[in-house]
Amino acid sequence: MNLEGEQMRVGILGATGYSGAVLFSLLTQHPQITKIDLYGHANREPDRRRSLVDEVPAYSNIHAQLLPFIPQTIMETDDCLFCATPAGITKDLMEPFIAQNFPVIDLSGDYRLKDPLQYKKWYHKEPPAEQLLTKADYGLSEFLNHPKNYIANPGCYATATLLGLAPLVLEKLLEPDSIIVDAKSGVSGAGKKLQPSNQYTFINENAFLYKINEHQHIPEIMQQLHKWDPTIPTIHFTTTLIPVTRGIMATIYAKAAPQISVAKIQEAYLHSYSHSPFVRLRNETFPTIQDVKGSNYCDIGFNYNPQTNVVTVVAVIDNLLKGAAGQAVQNFNKLYGFEETTGLPALPSFP
Amino acid sequence: MNLEGEQMRVGILGATGYSGAVLFSLLTQHPQITKIDLYGHANREPDRRRSLVDEVPAYSNIHAQLLPFIPQTIMETDDCLFCATPAGITKDLMEPFIAQNFPVIDLSGDYRLKDPLQYKKWYHKEPPAEQLLTKADYGLSEFLNHPKNYIANPGCYATATLLGLAPLVLEKLLEPDSIIVDAKSGVSGAGKKLQPSNQYTFINENAFLYKINEHQHIPEIMQQLHKWDPTIPTIHFTTTLIPVTRGIMATIYAKAAPQISVAKIQEAYLHSYSHSPFVRLRNETFPTIQDVKGSNYCDIGFNYNPQTNVVTVVAVIDNLLKGAAGQAVQNFNKLYGFEETTGLPALPSFP
Amino acid sequence: MNLEGEQMRVGILGATGYSGAVLFSLLTQHPQITKIDLYGHANREPDRRRSLVDEVPAYSNIHAQLLPFIPQTIMETDDCLFCATPAGITKDLMEPFIAQNFPVIDLSGDYRLKDPLQYKKWYHKEPPAEQLLTKADYGLSEFLNHPKNYIANPGCYATATLLGLAPLVLEKLLEPDSIIVDAKSGVSGAGKKLQPSNQYTFINENAFLYKINEHQHIPEIMQQLHKWDPTIPTIHFTTTLIPVTRGIMATIYAKAAPQISVAKIQEAYLHSYSHSPFVRLRNETFPTIQDVKGSNYCDIGFNYNPQTNVVTVVAVIDNLLKGAAGQAVQNFNKLYGFEETTGLPALPSFP
Amino acid sequence: MNLEGEQMRVGILGATGYSGAVLFSLLTQHPQITKIDLYGHANREPDRRRSLVDEVPAYSNIHAQLLPFIPQTIMETDDCLFCATPAGITKDLMEPFIAQNFPVIDLSGDYRLKDPLQYKKWYHKEPPAEQLLTKADYGLSEFLNHPKNYIANPGCYATATLLGLAPLVLEKLLEPDSIIVDAKSGVSGAGKKLQPSNQYTFINENAFLYKINEHQHIPEIMQQLHKWDPTIPTIHFTTTLIPVTRGIMATIYAKAAPQISVAKIQEAYLHSYSHSPFVRLRNETFPTIQDVKGSNYCDIGFNYNPQTNVVTVVAVIDNLLKGAAGQAVQNFNKLYGFEETTGLPALPSFP
Structure with a gap:
């Protein structure tokens, strides 16, 4: 599409949530983007103009009002739309854009699953029409090539889990029915909505499991895993909330396939990720959540215990960067042929 | 031994560490104890009298000096000794007490393992003599009956893991080679020693794994599991530090044995714990770390996922109470025939 | 009133809030109390019986239902009522008890101020009738003697500030128009209500000021200060929320009166508090919030800087103990002539 | 000096500490800088080459070794040196650079004070020679014009306090002997050194005061205030540590001078800062620490309470950005005539 060097104008729908606000911050630093328009979706406070700073006081130097959401106007004004509205709401809002094949990076879960029945089962909402779903690409950046104009950005848990599992699944180094994921997450993943659990x-001073066997990221993980190895029956996936604002750690356990070796595992990871600037491998140690805070990196470490024959993989990401807004920018870069790292921070925030 | 109603005088060796300080606080509230003597072990600052408050400023209303550690004097003065010194140091200090069959509750790891080779392998230190080891009972309170005079109090991770697993292992409801424990711990478990990781x-804003396949609580877990079911080859056990001061959550995964059912699992837990005042069962939900903070409770919840055939058990404790000082008092109560709950808080600290 | 040794039955109205839940926990350990009845006030979910555990899951071993709030029945059943309902709601609920001179310890703000106009100004609600207000005693325990049957338990900020200031104000060691209080508080002080600021x-990873010049604890501080020294015009009082669950630190600054000395300040504190078991003085250092966590202590330290002629006083409390439920029990003990420390923890929670 | 557009090569001495690591991260994004050399100072581990990643594991994609510290070589290789070594160590290391008038941005405290006796009194170390001190400019960016080649970057507390006070002191709106600063700080300000208080x-779950009347940032605050108003005798300044990693909040109290008004205060702030891109004013509300996290902003809010005649000013900064590395880059930009905001983040990190 666009050649590098071209200057672009983009829109964000839903910039007042956590992912949207981080996305806005990233896009202001993106050298190919000259203007960012913010849109508020219509069915909320229709008669009052809101400003970004009303909901993100830390951005007090930004004087951007939310423009009304009129799809046709957006398609005439902007070159690309980022959509950071919640699942269930996104579905209808994006229909006109899909119909006209307008470039969209969608951070919600509405167009990730190809099978409408799966959507209905896990999201407990009406799914988008099947022919719309076929127009969207699942945007796990490291495995996304020649994307369609509609990119469904993966969920945060799914990103960490899939990047951690991919090399081992692709090279069939695990017993397919033995995969267990104990994923830990910070609080920002649950969004800004007021609820007792926030x-x-x-x-x-707490930690707790939630959505036992019911997390809506499970089906997108399975959909992608089945592309890589249709013999995996399912995975066991739990989510534990820990007291940090940002960060996901996916700790993955699986029985090793016969004839495994540490060298083979290392090779598999190198094979998958030697050209991936945002995957950093640690063969002998496990990464910490702080290692990736404020960055788009996914750090991955593994360990093979011959006594238990269990491979342990730990993949960590910042849920709002690589797990949401960062990967959205990475996908934007892929869609337009920019360098994958353009506009993304080179280093994590430390300390 | 002593009948209920008798008033006792006890000693604490090592009251300035986290476990020791909590133990002191509990014993000051124990209705059967009239006096507590604090001892400092000899090889540290021999010529200076230290006070408890020097190292625990929050106890500023306590004016207790550390007395010199002279075993014979202690045995003449006190009815029972609590020992909260680190592993490796405890071993020699306790020999005279074992030799004279004097009642000791030992919070360290030195006398937990029956096999000296296992101690050497996991603690990287010289083990106690085997004949001394036979004099000690492993004090997992809920499974301790008619204890010997030397009680080796279990480790914090071991307590949560064993209480979570016991009913399922005893009733053979799990595939023996499939047990994986993802244990999360607060920081106080690592003690007061200054180190970068503290x-x-x-x-x-972090979380990280440590002591991969090397945690010294693994062998005491296996020793106890083998008593219940010798067919378990080993377990896969990882430890993740999370940013809380107190608390352990052991998340246990295992493949279900054939013909399992939720009802059978429930029965197993009820069978094991219906007379255990400090085990609180939650059949349909999982407990949180806050549910047990500041208490001696072990809260246990479970879930069976028929799709993956995995049983998930979550056991939570306060690592300094049920995982250390609280269980020590519980064991003291068992040793002397007091009501098991004597001197222990009736409710967790909330909020 | 009652002699020591008498066994009592008490009620709690509002046990599901933070203060109420802590109060319940304390009263279960009080040796003079044999039974605790829990009441839910009528205008909320009238037709459904609620249990304490519904709102305090950590108390899962307690099977207490909330009884309907019928004043006459309560006065017939219980010897004393603790009221932990919010300001504004308490006012009407307590009228029948005041009318019959029934013993009440009220943790709310409704009966603390003698002047109804002050209540109206600071609480923005209708005040109780003036003749009811005269029936209540302001229950700053250390300065409460021969209390009336209705004790209005002080606010958390007021307790720390007043205990820190009392000796210096009583002995006129400060310039009356120079007092500035920078109070820091943990989050639990704001209660359980869902709000963005919680x-x-x-x-x-934040800290922020709130209720600038508008905190409703200011008038009760001034009311009490004026009893001690009517020449104090007013104090400057700010509140900063810091990321801890429990704890208040009142940092008090004031210009020293002429001829002040460190010795005079020390004497003043000793004079006021040498018989107060819950005030711990630190002359040369300042206390930390952790020093009092989980206890009913108020720790006070001070410093005099001759260069600036400023006295700095730091008073710390656990806002739910000495700042609410703990002081309520202390006042209960005073009302009934029990030892002041009865049923209250002897030591803070450490670490 | 250099014209905008020129590409530069810079060195960092001390990049492994918190400030140095943040500085490195900022400089990697600075468009005018093409190369960054890292130096380790000689008297530490002389014979072993260390890498940045050894001490900052989060920077695992950076493969930079620490070069030996040879001043002459540095002056030949680099255009400018950033020095982030501790106070006391910096003094001698920087002498050759001062002697040759080589451009240095020094983040330590060694060259901030003009009076060697003040240095000796507050730092308890031997001061630099007076003639060296005259070669350095105190680099409070918003008040720095035509800087000398040696810029002593201000301390974090001093930056927040001075920026908060400047307009009111310059326009004599405060009673000179009434200034009290209650400054709160996160933990990273104390550096990486292992100590019990870290x-x-x-x-x-704590908060505590430290360095009572002894904080070494007091004299640099006074030195600068005296430039603005020599009649200020001194200020009362306390520091309270709160449980956050990053952030400083300086809460400033002072009696208002006669004839003050809110309008006059507003004017003073606008007058001082209307051209300062990194000072954001909030007239009616107070900023929070989160408002500036991860940014170089200093957010300032104020309040005038006519009842107490006290002006309250709250200034917040990220201690590692505006309080250290960020202001160093801002000063670098000023020294070389680059746009002040070059290479610094446009928005705080949210959430």
């Missing part, structure tokens, strides 16, 4: 007094 | 800037 | 992502 | 278990 309160400081509940989160602080 | 610094606030490293722990805060 | 969310983890907002509180974590 | 341990997680001590910091978490």
Whole structure:
């Protein structure tokens, strides 16, 4: 599409949520983008103009009002739309853009699953029409080539889990029915909505499991895993909330396939990721959540225990960067042929 | 031994560490104890009298000096000794007490393992003599009956893991070679020693795995599991540090044995724990770390996922109470025939 | 009133909030109390019986239902009522008890101020009738003697500030118009109500001032200060929320009166508090919030800087203990002539 | 000096500390800088080459070794040196650079004070020679014009306090002897050195004052205030550590001078900062620490309470950005005539 060097104008729908706000911050630093338009979707406070700073006081030097969401106007004004509205709401809002094959990076879950029945089962909502779903590409950046104009950005848990599993699944180094994922997440993943489980007094000095066997990222993980190895029956996947604002750690356990060796595992990871600037491998140690905070990196470490014949993989990401807004920018770069790292931070935030 | 109603005088060796300080606090509230003597072990600052408050400023209303550690004097003065010194140091210090069959509750790891070779392998230190080891009972309170005079109090990870697994292992409801434990712990479990991994800037907003396949609580877990089911080859056990001061969550995964059912699992837990005042069962939900903070409870919840055939068990404890000082008092109560709950808090600290 | 040794039955109205839940926990350990009845006030979910554990899952071993709030029945059943309902709601609920001179310890703000106009100004609600207000005693325990049957338990900020200031104000060691209080508080002081300012992502890694010049604890501080020294015009009082669950630190600054000396300050504190078991003085250092966590202590330290002629006083409390439920029990003990420390923890929670 | 557009090569001495690591991260994004050389100072581990990643594991994609510190070589290789070594060590290391008038941005405290006796008094170390001190400019960016080649970057507390006070002091709106600063700081300000007061278990759920009347940033604050108003006798300045990794909040109290008004205060702030891109004013509300996290902004809010005649000013910064590495880059930009904001993040990190 566009050649590098071209200057672009983009829109963000839903910039007041956590992912949207981070996305806005990243795009302001993107050298190929000259203007960012912010849109508020129509069915919320229709008669009052809101500003970004009303909901993100830290951005007090930004004086951007939310423009009304009129798809046709957006398609005439902008070169590309980022959509950071919640699952369930996105579905209808994006129909006109899909119909006209307008470039969209969608951070929600609405167009990730190819099978409408799966969507209905896991999201408990009406799915988009099947022919719309076929127009979207699942945007796990490291495995995305020649994307379609509609990119469904993966979920945060799915990103960490899939990047950690991919090399071992692709090279069939694991027993297919033995995969267990114990994923830990920070609080920002749950969004800004007020709920008892987001309160400081509940989160602080605590840890708890939630959505047991019911997390809506499970089907997108399975959909992608089946592309790589249709023999995997399913995975066991739990989510534990820990008291940090940002970060996901996917700890993956699986029985090793016969004739495995540490060298073979290393090779598999190198084979998959030697050209991936945002995957950093640690063969002998495990990464920490702080290693990737504020960055688009996915750090991956593994260990093979011959006594238990279990391979342990740990993949960590910043859920709002690589797990949401960062990967969205990475996908934007891929869609337009920019260098994959353009506009993304070179280093994590430390300390 | 002593009948209920008798008033006792006890000693604590090592009251300035986290476990020791909590133990002191508990024993001051124990209705059967009239006096507590604090001892400092000899090879540290021999010529200076230290006070408890020097190392625990929060106890500023306590004016207790550390007395010199002279075993014979202790045995003449006190009815029972609690020992909260580190592994490796405890071994020699406790020999005279074992030799004279004097009642000791030992919070360290030195006398937990029956096999000296296992101690050497996991602790990287010289083990106690085998005949001394036979004099000690492994004090997992819920499974301790008619204890010997030397009680080796279990490790914190071991307590949560064993209480979570016991009913399922005893009733053979799990595939023996499939057990994986993903244990999360707060920072106080690592003790007061200054180290980079205890610094606030490293722990805060972070999570990380440590001692991969090398945690010294693994052998005591296996020793106890083998008593219940010798067919278990080993377990896969990882430890992840999370940013809380207190608390352990052991998340246990295992493939279900054939013909399992939720009802059978429930029965197994009820069978094991219906008379255990400090085990609280939650059949349909998982407990949180806050549910047990500041208490001696072990809260256990489970879930069976028929799609993956995996049983998930979550057991949570306060690592300094049920995982250390609280269980020590519980064992003291068992040793002397007091009501098991005597001197222990009735409710967790909330919020 | 009652002699020591008498066994009592008490009620709690509002046990599901933070203060109420802590109060329940304390009262279960109080040796003079044999039974605790829990009441839910009528205008909320009238037709459904609620249990304490529904709102405090950590108390899962307690099977107490909330009884309907019928004042006459309560006065017939219980010897004393603790009221932990919010300001504004308490006012009407307590009228029948005041009318019959029934013993009440009220943790709310409704009966603290003698002047109804002050209540109206600071609480923005209708005040109780003036003749009811005269029936209540302001229960700053260390300065409460021969209390009336209705004790209005002080606010958390007021407790720390007043205990820190009392000796210096009583002995006129400060310039009356120079007092500035920079009070820091943990989050639990704001109660359980869902609000954006209680969310983890907002509180974590943050600090912020709130209720500038408008905190409703200011008038009760002034009311009490004026009893001690009517020449104090007013104090400057700010509140800063810091990311801890529990704890208040009142940092008090004031210009020293002429001829002040460190010795005079020390004497003043000793004079006020040498018989107060819950005030711990630190002359040369300042206390930390952790020093009092989980206890009913108020730790106070001071410093005099001759260069600036400023006295700095730091008073710390656990806002839910000495700042709410703990002081309520202390006042209960005073009302009934029990030892002041009865049923209260002897030591803070450490670490 | 250099014209905009020129590409530069710079060195960092001390990149492994917190400030140095953040500085490195900022400089890698600076469009005018083509190469960054890292130096380790000689008297530490002389014979072993260290890498940045050894001490900052999060920077695992950076393969930079620390070069030996040879001043002459540095002056031949680099265009400018950033020095992030501790106070006391910096003094001698920088002498050759001062002697040759080589451009240096020094983040330490060694060359901030003009009066060697003040240095000796507050730092308890031997001061640099007076003639060297005259070669350095105190680099409070918003008040720095035509800087000398040696810029002593201000301390973090001093930056927040001075920026908060400057307009009111310059326009004589405060009573000179009434200024009290209650400054709160996160833990990273204390650096990486292992000490009990940096341990997680001590910091978490705590707050405490330290260096009472002794903080070494007091004299640099006074030195600068005296430039603005020599009649200020001194200020009262306390520091309270709160459980956050990053951030400083300076809460400033002072009695208002006669005839003050909110409008006059507003004018003073606008007058001082209307051309300062990194000072964001909030007239009616107070900023939070999160408002500036990860940015070079200093957000300032104020309030005037006519009842107490006290002006309250709150200034917040990220101690590692505006309080250290960010201001160093801002000063670098000023020294070389680059746009002040070059290479610095446009928005804070949210959430």
